Amino acid sequence: xxxxxxxxxxxxxxxxxxxxxxxxxxxxxIPLVTYKNxxxxxxxxxxxxxxxxxxxxxxxxxxxxxxxxxxxxxxxxIKPWIYIDxxxxxxxxxxxxxLNKEKFKKGAKKNISxxxxxxxxxxxxxxxxxxxxGSAYPTHFKxxxxxxxxxxxxxxxxxEVYITSDFTNLNDKPSEILEAIDALxxxxxIGECVIAIKDFNEIxxxxxxNYMGTYPNIKIKKVPDKYPVxxxxxxxxxxxxxxxxxxxxxxxxxxxxxxxIYEIYRVLKYERPITGRIITISGNAVKNPQNIYVKxxxxxxxxxxxxxxxxxxxxxxxxxxxxxGNSVSSMDIPITASVIGITIQKNYKDEKTHDCINCGKCVNxxxxxxxxxxxxxxxxxxxxxxxxxxxxxxxxxxxxxICPSKIDLRRDVIDACEVVKNEDKY
Amino acid sequence: MKISTKNGPFVKSxxxxxxIEITIxxxxxxxxxxxxxxxxxxxxxxxxxxFVPLFIINVIYDCYKKRKITLLNYIDVIIVSxxxxxxxxxxxxxxxxxxxTFLTGIIGKLFxxxxxxxxxxxxxxFNNYINTDYNIYIFGLLLILSLIYxxxxxxxxxxxxxxxxxxxxxxxxIKKLAINELIMLLLIGVYVIPYFKSSPNTSTIQYFYGFIxxxxxxxxxxxxxxxxxxxxxxxxxxxxFYNAKILSKY
Ligand code: SF4
Ligand code: SF4
Numbered sequence: 001x002x003x004x005x006x007x008x009x010x011x012x013x014x015x016x017x018x019x020x021x022x023x024x025x026x027x028x029x030i031p032l033v034t035y036k037n038x039x040x041x042x043x044x045x046x047x048x049x050x051x052x053x054x055x056x057x058x059x060x061x062x063x064x065x066x067x068x069x070x071x072x073x074x075x076x077x078i079k080p081w082i083y084i085d086x087x088x089x090x091x092x093x094x095x096x097x098x099l100n101k102e103k104f105k106k107g108a109k110k111n112i113s114x115x116x117x118x119x120x121x122x123x124x125x126x127x128x129x130x131x132x133x134g135s136a137y138p139t140h141f142k143x144x145x146x147x148x149x150x151x152x153x154x155x156x157x158x159x160e161v162y163i164t165s166d167f168t169n170l171n172d173k174p175s176e177i178l179e180a181i182d183a184l185x186x187x188x189x190i191g192e193c194v195i196a197i198k199d200f201n202e203i204x205x206x207x208x209x210n211y212m213g214t215y216p217n218i219k220i221k222k223v224p225d226k227y228p229v230x231x232x233x234x235x236x237x238x239x240x241x242x243x244x245x246x247x248x249x250x251x252x253x254x255x256x257x258x259x260x261i262y263e264i265y266r267v268l269k270y271e272r273p274i275t276g277r278i279i280t281i282s283g284n285a286v287k288n289p290q291n292i293y294v295k296x297x298x299x300x301x302x303x304x305x306x307x308x309x310x311x312x313x314x315x316x317x318x319x320x321x322x323x324x325g326n327s328v329s330s331m332d333i334p335i336t337a338s339v340i341g342i343t344i345q346k347n348y349k350d351e352k353t354h355d356c357i358n359c360g361k362c363v364n365x366x367x368x369x370x371x372x373x374x375x376x377x378x379x380x381x382x383x384x385x386x387x388x389x390x391x392x393x394x395x396x397x398x399x400x401x402i403c404p405s406k407i408d409l410r411r412d413v414i415d416a417c418e419v420v421k422n423e424d425k426y
Numbered sequence: 427m428k429i430s431t432k433n434g435p436f437v438k439s440x441x442x443x444x445x446i447e448i449t450i451x452x453x454x455x456x457x458x459x460x461x462x463x464x465x466x467x468x469x470x471x472x473x474x475x476x477f478v479p480l481f482i483i484n485v486i487y488d489c490y491k492k493r494k495i496t497l498l499n500y501i502d503v504i505i506v507s508x509x510x511x512x513x514x515x516x517x518x519x520x521x522x523x524x525x526x527t528f529l530t531g532i533i534g535k536l537f538x539x540x541x542x543x544x545x546x547x548x549x550x551x552f553n554n555y556i557n558t559d560y561n562i563y564i565f566g567l568l569l570i571l572s573l574i575y576x577x578x579x580x581x582x583x584x585x586x587x588x589x590x591x592x593x594x595x596x597x598x599x600i601k602k603l604a605i606n607e608l609i610m611l612l613l614i615g616v617y618v619i620p621y622f623k624s625s626p627n628t629s630t631i632q633y634f635y636g637f638i639x640x641x642x643x644x645x646x647x648x649x650x651x652x653x654x655x656x657x658x659x660x661x662x663x664x665x666x667f668y669n670a671k672i673l674s675k676y
Contacts, residue, residue: 350432
């Protein structure tokens with residue numbers, strides 16, 4: 001049984017038949033950030049010319065991720081700029097020449113199912129494929145772990161309320177997605193694949209099912225509409241009815257987000273770096289909520305101008321969905337691979353918090369079986385806290401969502417993680 | 427353009443403390459009105475005798491804690507008073523109720539235990555006459571309806587009630603429990619045992635708690651049942667914490 005709860009849903013707002021491709025902006029802002037690494041070193045200078053798809057910087061950690069230019073043009077500045085987590089990070093500002101010049105251009109491959117596993121891993125690494133579910137975890141690293149993969153789960157669950165970017169990919173690119181899954185299955189000798197969707201996605205899978213006849217080892221499975229069923233561990237244990245301690249890979253199960261699969265398709269087909277993605281712009285303050293294809297480094301302010309503006313002047317901007325996302329203080333944040341969507345809400349009054357009434361709801365919804373109310377109660381008692389394992393928290397926010405006293409329990413659990421971490425240092 | 431930043435999650439469930447309290451209040455008011463209809467306005471005097479001391483204790487406590495005093499903060503006191511009133515033997519003296527409620531209110535506040543069961547267990551020392559002669563069928567029907575309403579609105583720790591009631595039903599079916607006793611114990615199972623403040627939070631322990639109390643209730647008298655609830659509510663806080671600790675490992 002999956003632990004979690006059905007959320008109030010607002011996905012209908014942005015679900016449309018088609019999605020728009022945003023007009024390129026005059027200036028593109030590429031943050032020098034890779035997975036778990038901020039302000040990475042870049043030896044380019046102001047005035048240098050860069051090509052679309054050119055590597056601007058590389059992380060020197062084990063992940064070996066790349067920062068890639070999404071346009072061609074001239075570097076106008078390299079300076080701290082607001083990032084999606086509301087901090088300032090070094091950012092390369094490129095004046096777009098709208099020529100989309102690429103240094104090496106290859107034609108489209110006819111058949112993508114002939115690659116070997118090591119070729120695919122190399123292509124993923126060279127072209128900057130990362131997890132498109134918001135994590136930006138390097139996909140080449142996931143596939144390159146030298147572990148046997150028996151099963152593949154394609155995660156099209158899209159847990160976050162308001163966000164429908166995965167849904168758009170599922171709806172719009174069924175044949176491409178199936179082709180990429182097939183290529184992965186052949187290269188990595190994966191026996192079976194399950195595409196996991198939630199009930200509400202029903203309309204999106206009609207086309208998909210038409211294409212599926214030719215792929216007997218790929219199945220679609222509906223999962224209950226319970227948040228956070230899309231959390232890898234939850235999903236894998238639900239679909240295969242197995243207990244998973246840390247990571248689905250311990251059971252030889254690979255989980256990939258559906259938008260990541262589409263990016264893999266593009267890389268295998270065109271051998272070109274990933275330079276943009278589909279994101280959802282939604283919320284009650286947006287005039288025309290919709291899904292759009294946007295180049296990395298485009299500022300949110302440019303996007304909003306492009307899609308018809310906002311309804312209100314006093315707003316809250318949420319990056320990556322209202323449950324797990326964070327709010328930012330500026331419209332000038334650049335879109336990166338780890339942005340699945342932006343929700344813009346009319347500013348609202350925070351609900352009044354009350355003392356805990358010991359209703360136990362937070363304990364019974366926590367997907368990783370933590371007891372947020374006890375963690376909060378003992379948040380200043382290091383020794384007791386350690387026993388309650390707050391560091392297992394996946395930050396899903398369900399405890400704060402459900403609490404009738406409107407206590408921000410996730411904050412307390414995160415604070416408790418810090419207390420436990422600091423304790424470990426001594 | 428004014429852009430505000432806030433802490434997430436940015437959507438919240440529509441379950442609020444106020445909604446829970448109103449749901450419980452609606453059920454209790456209906457039950458108490460029926461009791462007034464059966465037993466007369468004496469029930470109102472009982473209610474006042476429980477409410478006044480509890481209210482005074484809570485106001486003093488909030489003054490000491492320098493909290494704002496608004497009537498809305500005391501809905502819980504009204505709830506406790508309404509539950510207690512439903513279960514107080516009819517011929518209990520007001521002075522006794524006043525005095526014992528004052529005592530149990532203080533103990534309850536200090537040790538966070540089930541003040542309803544503590545109060546009732548003390549009252550039963552002095553007055554062990556339980557009147558169960560009223561129309562049990564209507565009372566039973568009201569109870570079942572309130573249970574459904576409370577569960578539907580998620581205003582109750584339903585696992586505790588369900589396992590408790592299951593035991594009652596089993597004993598009723600094997601004819602070890604009379605119908606009027608079943609209804610009285612149902613009242614305890616719906617309102618006293620799953621009392622938020624002093625009951626376990628993890629699901630397995632909630633079922634276990636209801637089960638144990640169910641067994642004690644059917645095998646003993648009301649007095650022992652109330653004492654058991656009071657004592658077990660304390661013990662189970664520790665068991666629950668221990669269970670939470672184990673669960674968090676996996
Ligand atoms: S935020 Fe952490 S503690 Fe809260 S429900 Fe999610 S995993 Fe559990
Ligand atoms: S959900 Fe809120 S009120 Fe209920 S036990 Fe948890 S912290 Fe307390």
